[in-house]
Amino acid sequence: MADEQQHLDGERLAARIDALSPRRLAALTGAFLIALAALFIFELNEKAQLRETETQLRLAQAASDGAAALNISIMTGAPVRETMTSVRPGGLTALFHLSPSGDILTAAGATDIIDIPAGTLRSLDFDNAKDARLDLPGGDIAVAWRRLDNGDALLVAAPARDMFDRSRVWILFAIIFGAITLAIASLMAAFIRQSRAAASAAHALSTLTEFNAALTGGRCSPWFYDHKDRMVHLTKAFLQPLGLSARDRKFTMREISALVHPQDLRTALAVLSGEPSGVSEGVVRVREPGGGWARSYFRTSPEATRFHRAGVAFDLAGASTLAPGAAIAETRLKDAIESIPEAFVLWDAQERLAIWNKRFAAIFRIPAKMLKPGLTIEEVVTCAGVAGDVLASHFGPLDDKQQENVEVALPGSRWAHVSRRKTAEGGYVCVATNVTDLKRRAWAQKRKERELRDTVEDLEASRKELSEALRKYEYEKYRAEEASRSKSEFLANMSHELRTPLNAINGFSELMQSELYGPLGDDKYKEYVTDILSSGRHLLELIDDILDMSKIEAGRLTLEPKRIELEKILNESTRLVAKRASDAGVKLTTSVAHAPAVWADARAVKQVVLNLLSNALKFTPHGGEVTLTAEADLDGVTVIVADSGTGIDRAKLTKLGAPFELTESHFSRTGSGSGIGLALSKSLMDMQGGILALASQPGKGTVACATFPRRQAAKVRLPQFIRKEAHILTGRDTQPVTVVATQAAE
Structure with missing residues (x-):
C-alpha cells in the first residue's frame, strides 16, 4: 500500500508540473504582453490626439484674440508686428498678417519652421473663420484664420502634431514596455529552469517507483557490495518473498555464510565479493525461516572488480526444473512480443498454439484465461467472440504455402495486413499490422479525386455557360446602348424639328393677338388665338425640357x-x-x-x-x-x-x-x-x-x-x-x- 501511495503521489506531482509547461507559460506570457502592448498603443494614440486637439484649440483662440488685437492696432496705428508678437501663444507657432488676396504683409514667430507656400495661402477661403489642417511637404500644419475689419486676415499656424514640439509620446511607453518585457522574460526563464528541474525530479521519482514495483512483482532485487565493510545490500523485493525481511537490509559476509547452503557458499561468495575471482553468476540455495531451501539466482558483470561490485538477485521459487538462462530468455521473448504494436501468434510444428500477444486476443475478443499453449486452431476459433472465420482463414497455420501476405477486413470496420511465414522448425508465425488509417486515407484520396474530377467538369461546364452568358450580355449591352443613343438622337432631332414650326406658330399668334395689322373681327377669333399661343408656349417648354434631359443623359x-x-x-x-x-x-x-x-x-x-x-x-x-x-x-x-x-x-x-x-x-x-x-x-x-x-x-x-x-x-x-x-x-x-x-x- 505504501508503494502504491508513493506511486500515485509521484504521478500527481508530475501532472501538476506538466500543467505548467514552458510552452503554456510562454503562451500566457505572450498573451499578457500583447494585451499590454494594445493598452499602450491605445494610450499612445489618445495622448497624441490630445496634443493635436490642444494645438488646434490654442491656435483657434490665438486667431480670435489676435484678430481683435490687430483690429485695435490698425485703428490706433500701433505697430502690427509688436501686437502679433504679444498675442503669439508660444511654442513653434507663427502669425501671418495677410492681405485680402492672401499675400503676406507681416509675419511673426517661428516663420523659419512654418513655411506655407503663397499659392496655398491664396487658395484659403478667408471670408469664413475656420480651423484647418494643411498637408505640406515639410509635414502637416494646423492653421486658424480670422478676417479683420479692414478686409485683411490673420492666420496662426503651428505643427499639427504638437505646437510645443515636446518629445514623442511613444519613447516613454517603449521604455516602460521594454523594461516590463525584460523583467517578465527574466522571471519566465527562471521559472522554466526551476520547473524543468522539478519535472525531472518528479519523473525520476515516478520512474524509480515503477522500477521498484516491477522488481517487486518479478521477485528480483539489485544488490551492492561494500568492499570496505564487507557487507552486501539487498532490497525487500528479494528478501520479503523468502521471509527474511520486510525492508531493505545489509548483510555481513558471516550472515551470508549462515544463510547460503554449504554446497553453494563458494559460488555465492565468488559472485558477491569477487573472491575467488572468475565467477559472475550462479544458482544459490538460500535458507528459509521454516528450515527449507529456496533457489535463487545471483549475477554480476564479468568485468566487475572486488572494489566495484553490484548485480541482481532472482528468486527462483516454483521454477525448480527451469534453468535460469532459459527462464530469462523466455521472459525477454514474451516482453518483446507484447511490446510490438502488431498482433502476433506462433504455431508449433504440430499446428498447435505456442506464443501470442494481447493484441491478437483483443482483435477477436478472446478472454486471456481461455488461451493456453497447445490449443489447435479449431479450439482457438471456438474461443473467439467475433470473426472466427477470419481467424481460421488468415491467422491459422498455412496449408501448403511457405508464406502469404494479404489485407484482411477485421471487426469494427478495421483493416489489417496479415503476413504468415513458415518457421525453421516447421511451425508458422503470423503478424497482423493495422492498416485502417492507410485504407481510409486511400479511400478518402480516391473520393477526393472523384470529387475533384466532378468539380473540374462542373467548372468547365460553368465556364462554357458563363462565356455564352457573357457573349449574350455584351450583345444585349450593345443593343441597349445603341437603342439609348438612337433614342437620344431621335428626341434631340425631333425636338429641334418641332421648335422651328412652334416658333413660327407662337410668333404669328403673338402678332394676331396684338392685332398689329388690324382687328381680327369676331371675339371668338381672339379667344382661339390666345389658346393657340398658350398651347404653343406650353409645348415649347416641354420640348426645351426634353432637350435638357437628353443632354443630361448623354453627359x-x-x-x-x-x-x-x-x-x-x-x-x-x-x-x-x-x-x-x-x-x-x-x-x-x-x-x-x-x-x-x-x-x-x-x-x-x-x-x-x-x-x-x-x-x-x-x-x-x-x-x-x-x-x-x-x-x-x-x-x-x-x-x-x-x-x-x-x-x-x-x-x-x-x-x-x-x-x-x-x-x-x-x-x-x-x-x-x-x-x-x-x-x-x-x-x-x-x-x-x-x-x-x-x-x-x-x-x-x-x-x-x-x-x-x-x-x-x-x-x-x-x-x-x-x-x-x-x-x-x-x-x-x-x-x-x-x-x-x-x-x-x-
Whole structure:
C-alpha cells in the first residue's frame, strides 16, 4: 500500500508540473504582453490626439484674440508686428498678417519652421473663420484664420502634431514596455529552469517507483557490495518473498555464510565479493525461516572488480526444473512480443498454439484465461467472440504455402495486413499490422479525386455557360446602348424639328393677338388665338425640357457653379409666374428677403425654382395658395414651395423623379404635364450637390424643398421640420455631367 501511495503521489506531482509547461507559460506570457502592448498603443494614440486637439484649440483662440488685437492696432496705428508678437501663444507657432488676396504683409514667430507656400495661402477661403489642417511637404500644419475689419486676415499656424514640439509620446511607453518585457522574460526563464528541474525530479521519482514495483512483482532485487565493510545490500523485493525481511537490509559476509547452503557458499561468495575471482553468476540455495531451501539466482558483470561490485538477485521459487538462462530468455521473448504494436501468434510444428500477444486476443475478443499453449486452431476459433472465420482463414497455420501476405477486413470496420511465414522448425508465425488509417486515407484520396474530377467538369461546364452568358450580355449591352443613343438622337432631332414650326406658330399668334395689322373681327377669333399661343408656349417648354434631359443623359450638359445671389433669382422667378397665378385664381405669397448667396449655376437654380412653382400652381385649385420661402443654415439654403392642392399619397411619391412618370392624383384632373420637369429638377440638383425632396398629404397639399450648398463641396441637409416626412428624390441613379467650376467674383 505504501508503494502504491508513493506511486500515485509521484504521478500527481508530475501532472501538476506538466500543467505548467514552458510552452503554456510562454503562451500566457505572450498573451499578457500583447494585451499590454494594445493598452499602450491605445494610450499612445489618445495622448497624441490630445496634443493635436490642444494645438488646434490654442491656435483657434490665438486667431480670435489676435484678430481683435490687430483690429485695435490698425485703428490706433500701433505697430502690427509688436501686437502679433504679444498675442503669439508660444511654442513653434507663427502669425501671418495677410492681405485680402492672401499675400503676406507681416509675419511673426517661428516663420523659419512654418513655411506655407503663397499659392496655398491664396487658395484659403478667408471670408469664413475656420480651423484647418494643411498637408505640406515639410509635414502637416494646423492653421486658424480670422478676417479683420479692414478686409485683411490673420492666420496662426503651428505643427499639427504638437505646437510645443515636446518629445514623442511613444519613447516613454517603449521604455516602460521594454523594461516590463525584460523583467517578465527574466522571471519566465527562471521559472522554466526551476520547473524543468522539478519535472525531472518528479519523473525520476515516478520512474524509480515503477522500477521498484516491477522488481517487486518479478521477485528480483539489485544488490551492492561494500568492499570496505564487507557487507552486501539487498532490497525487500528479494528478501520479503523468502521471509527474511520486510525492508531493505545489509548483510555481513558471516550472515551470508549462515544463510547460503554449504554446497553453494563458494559460488555465492565468488559472485558477491569477487573472491575467488572468475565467477559472475550462479544458482544459490538460500535458507528459509521454516528450515527449507529456496533457489535463487545471483549475477554480476564479468568485468566487475572486488572494489566495484553490484548485480541482481532472482528468486527462483516454483521454477525448480527451469534453468535460469532459459527462464530469462523466455521472459525477454514474451516482453518483446507484447511490446510490438502488431498482433502476433506462433504455431508449433504440430499446428498447435505456442506464443501470442494481447493484441491478437483483443482483435477477436478472446478472454486471456481461455488461451493456453497447445490449443489447435479449431479450439482457438471456438474461443473467439467475433470473426472466427477470419481467424481460421488468415491467422491459422498455412496449408501448403511457405508464406502469404494479404489485407484482411477485421471487426469494427478495421483493416489489417496479415503476413504468415513458415518457421525453421516447421511451425508458422503470423503478424497482423493495422492498416485502417492507410485504407481510409486511400479511400478518402480516391473520393477526393472523384470529387475533384466532378468539380473540374462542373467548372468547365460553368465556364462554357458563363462565356455564352457573357457573349449574350455584351450583345444585349450593345443593343441597349445603341437603342439609348438612337433614342437620344431621335428626341434631340425631333425636338429641334418641332421648335422651328412652334416658333413660327407662337410668333404669328403673338402678332394676331396684338392685332398689329388690324382687328381680327369676331371675339371668338381672339379667344382661339390666345389658346393657340398658350398651347404653343406650353409645348415649347416641354420640348426645351426634353432637350435638357437628353443632354443630361448623354453627359453633355455643362454647368458653371459660382457664388450667386439667390434672393434675386427667387424674385425673378416669382415675377415670371405671377401672371399665371393671377389667371388661375391662386394666391402667390413670397418671403425670400435676405436669402444668403449659394454656390450653384444660376440658370439651373432658376429652372428648378420655376419647375417647382409651375407644378404648385398647376395642381392648386382656384382659390388656393402657393408660398415661396427660404430657410438657411451654416452649410446650405433651402427653397421651400408649399401649395394647398390635392396632395399625393406617400406610396406614389416613390414614382416621382423619373422622366415621364406621373401620379394619378396630380394629373388626372388637368391632363397636362409630361412628368419631365420634376425629373429635370432632380438631375440638376444632383449635379450641383443639392437635395430635392417632397412631402405631401392627400387633401392638404404638397411641400417641395430644394437645398443648395452655400460653399463649394459643402454637405447640405434638409430643415429639421421636414426630415421625417420628406421623400428625397436626389442621390439615386445620378447621370455623369460636365461641371465647369469658377471662382466667385469678390
